[in-house]
Amino acid sequence: MSKSHHIDESELEVHYPKNAAAGITGVRVALTRSLANMGVTRSARTLLKLNQTDGFDCMSCAWPDPDPENRHTAEFCENGAKAVADEGTRSRATPEFFARHSVRELEAQDDYWLNEQGRITHPMVKRPGATHYQAIPWDEAFGLIAGHLKSIDPDEAVFYTSGRASNEAAFLYQLFIRAYGTNNMPDCSNMCHESSGTALTESIGIGKGSVSLRDIYDAELIVIAGQNPGTNHPRMLSALEIAKRRGAKIVSVNPLREAGLVNFRNPQVPRGVVGRGTDIADVHLPIRLNGDLALFQGIGSLLVEWDALDHDFVAEHTDGFEEWAEHVRAVDWPVIESTTGLTRQQITEVAEMIRDSNATIYCWAMGLTQHRNSVATIKEIVNVALARGDIGKRGAGLCPVRGHSNVQGDRTMGIWERAPEHFLDSLQAEFGFDPPREHGLDTVDAIRAFRDDKASFFMGLGGNFVAAAPDTEVTAKALKKAAMTVQVATKINRSMLECGETALILPTMGRTEKNMSGSGEQFITVEDSMSAVHASRGVLEPASPYLRSEVAIIAGIAEATIGKRHGIDWAAMAEDYDIIRDHISRVVAGCEDYSRKADRPGGFVLPHPPRDSRTFETKTGKAHFVASPLEVLQVPDGHLVLQTLRSHDQFNTVIYGLSDRYRGIEDGRRVVFVHPDDIVTQGFHDGDLVDIVAHWEDDDVKRVAEGFRIVAYDTPRGSSAAYYPETNPLVPLDSTATGSNQPSSKSVIVRLVPAGTGQEAGAEQGASQDSVGSDEGHKSDRQPRHLS
Numbered sequence: 001m002s003k004s005h006h007i008d009e010s011e012l013e014v015h016y017p018k019n020a021a022a023g024i025t026g027v028r029v030a031l032t033r034s035l036a037n038m039g040v041t042r043s044a045r046t047l048l049k050l051n052q053t054d055g056f057d058c059m060s061c062a063w064p065d066p067d068p069e070n071r072h073t074a075e076f077c078e079n080g081a082k083a084v085a086d087e088g089t090r091s092r093a094t095p096e097f098f099a100r101h102s103v104r105e106l107e108a109q110d111d112y113w114l115n116e117q118g119r120i121t122h123p124m125v126k127r128p129g130a131t132h133y134q135a136i137p138w139d140e141a142f143g144l145i146a147g148h149l150k151s152i153d154p155d156e157a158v159f160y161t162s163g164r165a166s167n168e169a170a171f172l173y174q175l176f177i178r179a180y181g182t183n184n185m186p187d188c189s190n191m192c193h194e195s196s197g198t199a200l201t202e203s204i205g206i207g208k209g210s211v212s213l214r215d216i217y218d219a220e221l222i223v224i225a226g227q228n229p230g231t232n233h234p235r236m237l238s239a240l241e242i243a244k245r246r247g248a249k250i251v252s253v254n255p256l257r258e259a260g261l262v263n264f265r266n267p268q269v270p271r272g273v274v275g276r277g278t279d280i281a282d283v284h285l286p287i288r289l290n291g292d293l294a295l296f297q298g299i300g301s302l303l304v305e306w307d308a309l310d311h312d313f314v315a316e317h318t319d320g321f322e323e324w325a326e327h328v329r330a331v332d333w334p335v336i337e338s339t340t341g342l343t344r345q346q347i348t349e350v351a352e353m354i355r356d357s358n359a360t361i362y363c364w365a366m367g368l369t370q371h372r373n374s375v376a377t378i379k380e381i382v383n384v385a386l387a388r389g390d391i392g393k394r395g396a397g398l399c400p401v402r403g404h405s406n407v408q409g410d411r412t413m414g415i416w417e418r419a420p421e422h423f424l425d426s427l428q429a430e431f432g433f434d435p436p437r438e439h440g441l442d443t444v445d446a447i448r449a450f451r452d453d454k455a456s457f458f459m460g461l462g463g464n465f466v467a468a469a470p471d472t473e474v475t476a477k478a479l480k481k482a483a484m485t486v487q488v489a490t491k492i493n494r495s496m497l498e499c500g501e502t503a504l505i506l507p508t509m510g511r512t513e514k515n516m517s518g519s520g521e522q523f524i525t526v527e528d529s530m531s532a533v534h535a536s537r538g539v540l541e542p543a544s545p546y547l548r549s550e551v552a553i554i555a556g557i558a559e560a561t562i563g564k565r566h567g568i569d570w571a572a573m574a575e576d577y578d579i580i581r582d583h584i585s586r587v588v589a590g591c592e593d594y595s596r597k598a599d600r601p602g603g604f605v606l607p608h609p610p611r612d613s614r615t616f617e618t619k620t621g622k623a624h625f626v627a628s629p630l631e632v633l634q635v636p637d638g639h640l641v642l643q644t645l646r647s648h649d650q651f652n653t654v655i656y657g658l659s660d661r662y663r664g665i666e667d668g669r670r671v672v673f674v675h676p677d678d679i680v681t682q683g684f685h686d687g688d689l690v691d692i693v694a695h696w697e698d699d700d701v702k703r704v705a706e707g708f709r710i711v712a713y714d715t716p717r718g719s720s721a722a723y724y725p726e727t728n729p730l731v732p733l734d735s736t737a738t739g740s741n742q743p744s745s746k747s748v749i750v751r752l753v754p755a756g757t758g759q760e761a762g763a764e765q766g767a768s769q770d771s772v773g774s775d776e777g778h779k780s781d782r783q784p785r786h787l788s
């Protein structure tokens with residue numbers, strides 16, 4: 001994938017990282033972005049309806065909203081406002097734009113530039129051999145898709161979903177896909193919280209978190225591991241602030257000292273804008289990348305040693321305790337210390353806090369799910385929670401913090417390549433056809449299928465598959481082999497350019513937009529990270545009169561492809577979303593009387609047996625303690641572990657801007673954060689330009705990401721960091737979590753080589769470290785960064 005770097009990285013500035021998040025700067029940035037993209041009227045109209053009961057659900061993350069009576073007039077954060085401004089922008093990518101720029105030309109632009117071109121206004125097609133996209137009428141587009149789908153075996157088709165799709169769109173989509181005849185439904189969850197879902201389902205019988213916002217307020221202790229809420233879930237900080245003022249202690253487990261976790265200035269209360277803010281974390285554990293399994297085994301071992309256990313809970317609700325206790329009693333402390341990079345003293349201090357707390361909540365996100373041992377790590381957290389009886393108790397529980405605003409809802413609606421039998425049974429009872437039962441392809445397996453010529457059709461309901469998936473070069477090459485790729489989207493992205501022989505772009509409305517389809521204004525529904533379901537209504541006029549809703553697009557494709565087969569009336573559902581919701585209420589457990597319950601202020605909460613009644617729907621009817629061997633990531637000499645993470649100014653593959661303010665990076669993104677001593681041992685200086693080469697012995701693919709500036713940073717020895725998606729070419733397709741097949745994009749083994757030598761070094765994979773690096777790297781023109 002050739003790429004001319006439109007972003008001028010020579011403008012990049014490195015400052016000291018910030019200690020506090022949000023405050024007045026956050027408010028200013030939010031308003032500046034909104035005004036620049038949307039102007040005064042659109043900004044006011046959208047922002048005041050954001051996360052209000054009569055407005056729309058923020059698409060920036062899945063953090064829940066407070067009860068209707070406790071919401072602020074401005075119930076949003078800086079990054080939510082950026083997401084709204086990004087969708088509400090007045091820029092347009094019209095057919096004239098596509099006529100001016102060939103696909104080749106667009107491919108050479110970076111993701112920031114592509115997104116800046118604005119909202120796509122017309123359905124577009126790139127025909128076989130064509131150099132440009134050109135406009136196509138909707139019905140002709142549906143006809144093209146149907147023609148291809150009818151000519152292949154359904155299992156050669158792959159239907160991806162990104163977690164922004166509404167429950168109505170998701171339900172209709174999976175219905176169409178299964179009625180067509182396949183379970184090939186990879187989704188962004190496969191790259192996100194798949195490890196959490198897998199571990200939780202096996203341990204407690206349900207793949208969702210067990211806490212509510214109330215529990216956060218009532219907790220005595222909150223452990224936040226592998227998550228950067230200041231950037232990715234900023235409204236979580238408001239909840240943590242309330243918890244703190246009510247006496248909770250907070251522990252952060254993270255290789256980086258993320259700004260929001262250190263200090264938070266709540267922009268929604270005057271104290272936060274002008275005052276000194278709230279210190280969020282009482283204790284920070286600067287853990288080495290991938291050290292969490294060892295950490296929680298160490299904590300478990302201490303709790304067992306101290307007999308600090310909830311014996312009644314363990315006896316009544318769990319099994320496997322003895323085996324687990326024996327396993328953790330035998331932990332090897334020197335291994336725990338070297339794997340975590342923490343001392344036994346530091347771990348003991350946190351174990352004592354857990355021992356002394358009557359209600360502990362464990363929160364986590366991508367820092368825990370994107371490793372090869374992620375499923376085991378999350379089960380280890382569950383073990384500790386079970387040992388303390390911290391499930392189904394006020395102020396306590398497990399809290400995987402979801403990413404995309406409706407990723408959890410999409411799964412509830414059946415977007416799952418391995419949907420449970422009972423779901424398929426209900427679908428069969430409701431619609432009278434026999435849905436395929438064989439498991440479909442997940443994200444990684446879908447890429448393999450295209451690579452190996454076993455799939456020929458790709459459709460993405462939102463998202464940016466090529467850029468979000470691991471191993472960019474391999475993935476792009478695989479998708480380019482497809483006969484047809486279809487992207488239902490709002491803005492231009494790489495997946496429309498690294499495309500199949502025939503490629504379609506189907507432009508759709510977003511959350512901010514009023515949906516006047518069919519029989520009148522339609523609302524949609526979504527589910528947040530804490531299983532609360534509620535309605536969402538847009539406020540803006542759609543970006544173009546030619547846009548269709550996601551529901552209308554899916555219905556159009558379904559009608560053209562399978563028509564009235566199975567007697568499903570697609571058009572009626574697109575006319576009136578209440579008809580979809582009626583089906584949902586009969587197919588999806590816990591959704592009875594769905595339209596009414598979802599549309600009342602605040603919506604309703606889906607059942608969660610462990611949370612509600614300490615009921616565990618596992619084979620034995622009990623929650624399981626699971627003993628996992630302590631797997632330690634083996635890092636060859638001279639190599640570093642690299643985590644690929646988000647800056648403060650992006651939403652996944654969508655680059656909003658070039659400011660990672662809290663980490664002190666401005667006007668550029670190609671940086672790699674490295675411990676000062678590692679910079680020296682790698683043979684470089686702070687500020688040097690390097691290529692990053694990934695080490696993976698299991699195949700002969702060359703993996704290189706070129707042109708990164710080294711930034712000395714406060715991170716443990718051996719643990720480095722750089723932004724996604726620029727580093728996705730380094731993540732090997734086959735390096736996935738055991739049990740969940742989730743790409744391990746937080747533990748990529750790499751080495752740094754002088755800029756310009758990466759291609760060569762990548763070619764001789766596994767070459768000895770002596771041959772690379774240099775002692776004469778040019779002098780940095782900047783002062784070294786401080787280390788706290």
Ligand SMILES: Nc1nc2c(c(=O)[nH]1)N[C@H]1C(S)=C(S)[C@@H](COP(=O)(O)OP(=O)(O)OC[C@H]3O[C@@H](n4cnc5c(=O)[nH]c(N)nc54)[C@H](O)[C@@H]3O)O[C@H]1N2
Binds near residue numbers: 287292646
């Ligand atoms: N503004 C904004 N909001 C977003 C998104 C966005 O891109 N922009 N994305 C959304 C999505 S889809 C998601 S999934 C979430 C992601 O939310 P996060 O999970 O917070 O996202 P990341 O930037 O990947 O950050 C991972 C964090 O884990 C830490 N970490 C990395 N490896 C380890 C490890 O081995 N152990 C521990 N203990 N910590 C580790 C990193 O230092 C970092 O703080 O955010 C959602 N919200």
Ligand SMILES: Nc1nc2c(c(=O)[nH]1)N[C@H]1C(S)=C(S)[C@@H](COP(=O)(O)OP(=O)(O)OC[C@H]3O[C@@H](n4cnc5c(=O)[nH]c(N)nc54)[C@H](O)[C@@H]3O)O[C@H]1N2
Binds near residue numbers: 164366470651653724
């Ligand atoms: N290396 C590395 N890779 C990762 C991660 C990581 O931390 N490191 N994180 C992973 C995670 S957690 C996730 S969730 C995935 C994200 O993967 P995706 O969900 O596939 O990616 P996004 O960047 O969120 O998708 C952005 C695109 O969605 C489209 N879009 C926006 N709004 C709408 C809408 O309302 N409707 C429709 N139809 N389209 C819309 C726009 O065209 C936009 O370009 O990436 C994963 N990849």
Ligand SMILES: [Mo]
Binds near residue numbers: 188
């Ligand atoms: Mo995610």
